[in-house]
Amino acid sequence: GQQLNQSPQSMFIQEGEDVSMNCTSSSIFNTWLWYKQDPGEGPVLLIALYKAGELTSNGRLTAQFGITRKDSFLNISASIPSDVGIYFCAGRDSSNTGKLIFGQGTTLQVKP
Amino acid sequence: DVKVTQSSRYLVKRTGEKVFLECVQDMDHENMFWYRQDPGLGLRLIYFSYDVKMKEKGDIPEGYSVSREKKERFSLILESASTNQTSMYLCASRPQRLLYGYTFGSGTRLTVV
Numbered sequence: 080g081q082q083l084n085q086s087p088q089s090m091f092i093q094e095g096e097d098v099s100m101n102c103t104s105s106s107i108f109n110t111w112l113w114y115k116q117d118p119g120e121g122p123v124l125l126i127a128l129y130k131a132g133e134l135t136s137n138g139r140l141t142a143q144f145g146i147t148r149k150d151s152f153l154n155i156s157a158s159i160p161s162d163v164g165i166y167f168c169a170g171r172d173s174s175n176t177g178k179l180i181f182g183q184g185t186t187l188q189v190k191p
Numbered sequence: 192d193v194k195v196t197q198s199s200r201y202l203v204k205r206t207g208e209k210v211f212l213e214c215v216q217d218m219d220h221e222n223m224f225w226y227r228q229d230p231g232l233g234l235r236l237i238y239f240s241y242d243v244k245m246k247e248k249g250d251i252p253e254g255y256s257v258s259r260e261k262k263e264r265f266s267l268i269l270e271s272a273s274t275n276q277t278s279m280y281l282c283a284s285r286p287q288r289l290l291y292g293y294t295f296g297s298g299t300r301l302t303v304v
Contacts, residue, residue, distance in 0.1 A: 167233060
């Protein structure tokens with residue numbers, strides 16, 4: 080089945096640094112989503128991307144839908160301690176059922 | 192505030208026990224999902240349901256079953272729990288018309304000993 084490869088698996092950074100993570104797929108996706116999971120909570124949607132080449136921002140977060148439709152990246156600028164958590168990319172299943180396929184997650188730790 | 196509530200935050204069960212994980216949503220969503228979350232593997236879909244009494248297998252249904260007798264409630268059943276089912280289980284729901292409008296519960300961390 081379709082798979083998403085997300086990297087890096089984990090990051091440990093200093094407060095104020097910028098962060099970049101990406102997701103690649105073996106097949107084309109029509110939609111890319113980025114979620115954040117705070118410790119002890121379920122994932123929450125951060126950004127949704129619907130069109131190849133689309134660049135979308137949400138505060139300090141910026142995400143792009145790759146031109147090939149097989150990749151996406153998420154940047155966080157000027158990280159703060161509350162950015163800690165697990166970030167997941169997700170793509171829409173090509174069977175058109177609306178099922179989401181998730182990446183393995185990137186665990187972010189921020190040192191104050 | 193819309194909510195997906197999972198009945199237990201932590202559960203410890205013995206090998207061979209029948210385990211029920213309950214999920215309730217108060218948003219009148221048609222679709223409900225059960226995912227399993229493991230480090231390095233992300234979220235993997237176990238089962239989903241498009242409507243009452245309907246269910247479809249996800250990517251890893253083996254060892255699990257589900258029940259959806261009422262629209263607001265979606266139960267995940269481990270018929271005979273095994274240690275390799277120790278994991279975090281996440282329930283989610285979404286309205287039929289919003290393909291990406293998933294709302295997740297806070298999760299149930301199940302340990303099978």
